[in-house]
Amino acid sequence: MTVPSQAKGNKILVLATESCAYPGADSVGQAHSTYPTNVYILRVKAPVLFPERFYLDCFRKGIAGIIVMSCGEECPYDGAYHALARRLDRVYQAMKAQGMDIRRLRLTAICTVCNRAFLNEVNQMNELVQKPAAGEPGQENG
Amino acid sequence: MTQAKEKEKQHATKVGVYICHCGGNISDHVDVEAVRRRLEKVPGVAVARTNMFMCSDPGQELIAEDLKNGVVDRVVVASCAPSLHETTFRNAIRRAGANPYIYEHANIREQVSWVHHGAAATEKAATLVEAAAAKAGLLRPLTPIRVTAARHATVIGGGVAGLSAARDLADRGIPVTLVEKSPCLGGQLARLDRIAPTGERAPELVRALADAVLNHPHITVFTDAQVIATDGYIGNFKLTVRQEVASEAFTGTEACYIPFSGMRPAGPSPSEPREFNLETGAIVVATGFRSYEPRQGEYGFGDFASVITLPTLIRKMAEQDTEGSFLEIDGRRIRSVAMIHCVGSRQIPGIHPEDASGRLNEYCSRTCCTATLNAACRIRETHPGTRVYELYRDIRTYGRGQEELYEQAARDGVVFLRFEPDQAPEVVRADPTDGYPLKIRVTDTLTFSENLEVPADLVVLSTGMEPNDVSDLVEMMKLPVGVDRFLLEVHPKLRPVEMPVGGIFVAGTCQAPFDVGETCNAAGAAAVKAASLLAEGHVELDPFVAEVDAERCKGSGACVEACLNPGALALVEMQIGGQTVRRAQVTPALCLGCGACVAVCPENAIDVCGMTLSQYEAMVDAIVADQVAADALR
Numbered sequence: 047m048t049v050p051s052q053a054k055g056n057k058i059l060v061l062a063t064e065s066c067a068y069p070g071a072d073s074v075g076q077a078h079s080t081y082p083t084n085v086y087i088l089r090v091k092a093p094v095l096f097p098e099r100f101y102l103d104c105f106r107k108g109i110a111g112i113i114v115m116s117c118g119e120e121c122p123y124d125g126a127y128h129a130l131a132r133r134l135d136r137v138y139q140a141m142k143a144q145g146m147d148i149r150r151l152r153l154t155a156i157c158t159v160c161n162r163a164f165l166n167e168v169n170q171m172n173e174l175v176q177k178p179a180a181g182e183p184g185q186e187n188g
Numbered sequence: 189m190t191q192a193k194e195k196e197k198q199h200a201t202k203v204g205v206y207i208c209h210c211g212g213n214i215s216d217h218v219d220v221e222a223v224r225r226r227l228e229k230v231p232g233v234a235v236a237r238t239n240m241f242m243c244s245d246p247g248q249e250l251i252a253e254d255l256k257n258g259v260v261d262r263v264v265v266a267s268c269a270p271s272l273h274e275t276t277f278r279n280a281i282r283r284a285g286a287n288p289y290i291y292e293h294a295n296i297r298e299q300v301s302w303v304h305h306g307a308a309a310t311e312k313a314a315t316l317v318e319a320a321a322a323k324a325g326l327l328r329p330l331t332p333i334r335v336t337a338a339r340h341a342t343v344i345g346g347g348v349a350g351l352s353a354a355r356d357l358a359d360r361g362i363p364v365t366l367v368e369k370s371p372c373l374g375g376q377l378a379r380l381d382r383i384a385p386t387g388e389r390a391p392e393l394v395r396a397l398a399d400a401v402l403n404h405p406h407i408t409v410f411t412d413a414q415v416i417a418t419d420g421y422i423g424n425f426k427l428t429v430r431q432e433v434a435s436e437a438f439t440g441t442e443a444c445y446i447p448f449s450g451m452r453p454a455g456p457s458p459s460e461p462r463e464f465n466l467e468t469g470a471i472v473v474a475t476g477f478r479s480y481e482p483r484q485g486e487y488g489f490g491d492f493a494s495v496i497t498l499p500t501l502i503r504k505m506a507e508q509d510t511e512g513s514f515l516e517i518d519g520r521r522i523r524s525v526a527m528i529h530c531v532g533s534r535q536i537p538g539i540h541p542e543d544a545s546g547r548l549n550e551y552c553s554r555t556c557c558t559a560t561l562n563a564a565c566r567i568r569e570t571h572p573g574t575r576v577y578e579l580y581r582d583i584r585t586y587g588r589g590q591e592e593l594y595e596q597a598a599r600d601g602v603v604f605l606r607f608e609p610d611q612a613p614e615v616v617r618a619d620p621t622d623g624y625p626l627k628i629r630v631t632d633t634l635t636f637s638e639n640l641e642v643p644a645d646l647v648v649l650s651t652g653m654e655p656n657d658v659s660d661l662v663e664m665m666k667l668p669v670g671v672d673r674f675l676l677e678v679h680p681k682l683r684p685v686e687m688p689v690g691g692i693f694v695a696g697t698c699q700a701p702f703d704v705g706e707t708c709n710a711a712g713a714a715a716v717k718a719a720s721l722l723a724e725g726h727v728e729l730d731p732f733v734a735e736v737d738a739e740r741c742k743g744s745g746a747c748v749e750a751c752l753n754p755g756a757l758a759l760v761e762m763q764i765g766g767q768t769v770r771r772a773q774v775t776p777a778l779c780l781g782c783g784a785c786v787a788v789c790p791e792n793a794i795d796v797c798g799m800t801l802s803q804y805e806a807m808v809d810a811i812v813a814d815q816v817a818a819d820a821l822r
Contacts, residue, residue, distance in 0.1 A: 055812070057815070089270070092784070095782065095801070096786075108815040109811070109812060123752050124752060125784075129752075158679070
């Protein structure tokens with residue numbers, strides 16, 4: 047099914063690894079650092095679980111941006127990070143083919159105490175999804 | 189399962205939603221009553237309740253009563269981070285006689301009330317609880333994986349961490365095999381003399397520990413030995429060990445201590461290499477560190493014989509062990525010694541050159557400041573005529589009694605000079621008229637960047653720690669390694685001595701730079717974890733592992749190919765509908781539960797129990813539900 051090139055809302059989905067990024071998000075909370083309320087964090091063991099279609103379905107359902115917050119090179123599952131990166135490459139290809147702004151999907155590594163990096167990521171994505179033109183064809187290489 | 193069937197199943201369950209005030213931590217910013225009222229109306233939610241502290245006994249009792257009375261059969265608690273109380277609520281459910289895996293947690297404190305305020309916080313909290321309820325509706329009872337466990341542990345490495353862990357395990361009645369690569373026990377501790385800050389003698393510590401291990405009836409020690417192959421899983425590992433012929437023949441009938449090598453167990457060693465198998469339930473990896481070897485020309489190392497490392501100084505001082513006005517090294521009187529900190533540690537990209545493999549040691553080795561100050565104080569104490577200069581970037585004397593050592597060094601007349609990383613001291617040959625073989629040029633920030641020259645008979649490089657090369661074990665056991673090349677635990681605070689592979693623990697300086705006390709702490713923790721794992725003769729594992737739907741599976745093998753832990757998934761022949769077919773089969777004890785297999789199955793025939801793809805999809809549906817409803821009204 048084709049995904050609408052423009053998001054319906056401004057909700058941001060964060061797939062946060064239970065070993066690194068999810069406790070990292072908790073650490074941001076413990077510091078009482080505020081960030082946009084449209085950020086929804088799901089705890090995952092390893093984002094390598096999600097097939098390409100999961101991301102496209104999320105966009106189709108109305109998710110404006112997805113940040114995959116992984117453990118990066120420090121992933122406790124040897125080989126999972128590289129498999130994930132290859133998979134997201136394929137998602138980017140599909141997004142491009144459908145005229146979507148590939149900035150709406152971002153892969154990043156967040157550790158358990160990466161408060162500043164977490165805030166940067168969600169704020170940048172929020173800035174992107176708030177722009178009325180976000181997701182329109184032609185934006186994908188921006 | 190079709191979408192319609194999923195929905196049907198979701199709504200057939202009775203989800204209980206329990207929302208915590210957290211004494212105001214949540215309810216000061218989230219209108220928890222409004223959340224409760226909204227959740228009450230969600231299809232599939234049987235009851236929604238609030239409590240001031242859901243983790244309190246009365247709070248847990250609310251859940252237990254509803255379960256016992258059949259009001260609910262799935263549970264969502266909306267409260268603090270799951271790391272704090274997920275286990276608490278699973279246990280409450282278990283005590284109520286229900287399956288603990290019918291539970292889902294909504295984090296509305298750290299991820300809502302502590303970061304958002306006002307109506308938006310309430311709206312987000314309600315949405316997150318709706319998402320959790322949507323997932324809970326699809327949860328099903330799971331059975332922990334029970335595997336028999338060999339009542340035996342293997343410790344790899346015979347340094348202080350390995351010796352401590354082996355002794356602690358054996359003291360709890362667990363038979364232990366200790367495998368040490370070198371001919372001696374004691375590791376790097378055996379290469380030290382007096383331990384900072386207490387001044388204890390390292391050889392005595394090594395002797396005491398090694399004696400306890402060698403004389404323990406439950407411990408078998410193999411030196412000159414390495415693990416060369418591993419197989420199996422938690423409780424049931426199979427190791428192949430190869431023991432080499434000792435490089436130096438030793439036929440002593442009693443163990444003996446060799447200074448700066450360690451404790452040599454009683455001989456004789458085998459006359460030819462041999463390999464043997466071990467069946468073991470748990471493994472403690474305690475492979476230790478090596479001291480950084482400065483590269484040729486680094487602060488004059490290799491260019492000048494008078495430039496040595498701190499471990500070399502410690503050894504030479506211990507072997508000399510004389511007192512006199514001046515320190516003597518290799519027969520030379522040392523009037524002035526300059527000690528340079530942070531050699532091979534805290535390296536900065538763009539300033540320090542990478543090693544042959546393109547790596548930098550960006551971490552602090554933590555123990556070298558104290559070790560250097562300890563040596564400086566010792567020199568000043570035993571050879572007061574020798575002047576000591578310490579050239580440092582920052583002094584990091586963390587830990588009990590260590591700051592006092594810094595103060596003592598200052599009182600004892602040690603001269604401190606501080607340099608910036610991009611203005612590293614330069615060690616050069618002195619002019620013949622200077623009267624010293626070497627001098628160090630340094631821009632000292634303590635004197636507002638004055639350019640100084642320090643005369644030196646001896647330059648000591650305070651070298652940091654690097655993990656021993658255990659790439660063979662890393663490859664065999666699938667151990668994660670950090671960017672700093674030290675082994676990476678599951679979680680630095682919550683599970684600090686566990687590897688992600690069940691049944692494998694990590695202890696000591698193979699994990700990070702530690703001092704001796706910290707190493708023993710880590711070893712003790714690893715030993716207790718391993719002992720408690722093996723105490724029952726079987727182990728129970730969380731059932732969050734892959735599960736194959738044999739009806740859907742077509743035997744494509746894509747999951748086997750994607751699997752990150754060889755052996756966890758295999759295509760096997762089985763009988764289905766009277767026909768022999770090949771289908772994927774999971775070995776639960778080997779499965780990491782990462783889900784790499786889930787994403788690649790063309791038939792959607794494999795999922796991770798407790799975190800299925802359809803459960804995540806249901807959560808996303810709940811998150812976007814308001815947008816979908818708004819669209820419908822347009």
